[in-house]
Amino acid sequence: MFKLVIIEDEPLARSKLKRLLTDLPDNIEVIAELSSVAEVNSWLQSGGQADLIFSDIQLSDGNVFQCYQHCTPPCPVIFITAYDEYMLPAFETHGIAYLLKPYNSEKLQQAWQKYRQLTTKTPVSQQGTLLQLQALLNHLPASQAAFVSRIPIRQQQHIYFLEVNNIVYIQADGNLIMAFDSSGKRHYLPYSSLQAAEAALDPAQFFRINRSELVQNQYIERLERYCKNTLTVFLRCEVQLKTSQSRTSEFNRWLGL
Template identity: 25%
Template sequence: MTNVMIIEDEVKVANELKFMIEQSNSNFKVCSILHSVLDARVWLMNNKAPQLIFCDIHLKDGLGFEIFRNLPVVAPVIFCTSYHEYALKAFENNGIDYLIKPIDNARLNRSLKKFLQLKEIFTEENALFNKRNSNAVSYMNGYKSSLLVYYQDKIIPISLDKLDFIYYNNYHVTVHTQTAQYETRDTLNNIITTLNPRDFFRANRQFIVHRKAVTSIQQYFGRKLLIGISSPTPEPVIISKANSSEFLKWVEGVNYQTPLPLMLENARFIN
């Protein structure tokens, strides 16, 4: 549902516009009708902004442009007026269209269609921006969002969200998902420094595990921990007594702020 505000000082004109908007598309709902610059400013300062605003330019206490001065309103505005000379200023004040009174259904429908098209474009662009921004944040934090692996004589990227664990054995490092395993030419020591420690934990000399893949934790000999992983592992995943407390905190989601180089040094992992 698209919430629409009407700012119009003539009650009859405002009610007619409300009827035309709601008749044009059932997804449009007029949430408020205001009749002055002051009333509109007070409303916008104290309520969540609508998704679309129809605004008359000549109101009884000033010009409609004054409503948006120094207010953080980002809702698109369709300005309505009997005058042509304000068109440029309208588009400088969140305006997406400029309707000359009297407004007919055909012209109104074109304006509403334009709004819906712009909304769709910005929705798609916003989704793309959020995806790019998420990747950028990972890059700026120094953490990878994917890992390059070798598969059938090709180098391909694997999203880290798909990984269950990374395994080292006999100078070979393999990357494991629910459905496949891949080879990487890098070492566990190098890989762990590029991964977000909130998601990945260096379990021991052989394994790096993803938090989402941990399915069970059992007490093991000598106060060690035996970890169940959602994918089959080549050998048991065992957390040493020295690292068990840190591992349990990590699984619970406690803020993990141990510097990675220090973690590696303390664990004395070699490969």
């Protein structure tokens, strides 16, 4: 019996996955269904164990890589997402397969077979493979991290580069993703969504405080309670932003409060 965990915030997508899992040739049991970053963090921190995780990436309250950065997944992960820009960090975070929505039963079967091939070796052989993989990971240079340090900004006649350390906050307005630097200047970023921008940035530096805004920690000047479960975030550029109720608790933890 294989014990599986599903991380997915869309009920229909979760139902589809469970239905397709019943077609697998092995006996499985879904032991947990998690739908938010907060729930994933709680499960990981409690020492949750499983044979395999099926994980969406962009959840209702944030990016799941925030969880995996602080707590290593206890088993391999098959990522299922609608975004192809997360592929590199996925395979750097115990990922063994990457399914793009909408996927079908055949794709799921292929991912499952890959998992079975990786886990049906003899114990000695498996241990040797794990040691080899760990050695490779340990020798990867820091420069291969998936997070950008500067962003190319295209204009009509030229391209210039925006230093990430100079970004105070990022804001989404429809399909427009804008960064505001320490001088208050606005820059239009080359990302299709706020989620894509969030995935490119170091989660130790940037946090999404609501559906449309990311802030950089070094520019946070102070916090004030706005109302129950909502904070006003005062930035050094004299800008005030507000956390959403669903993000405030995680924001406090991110700040170490």
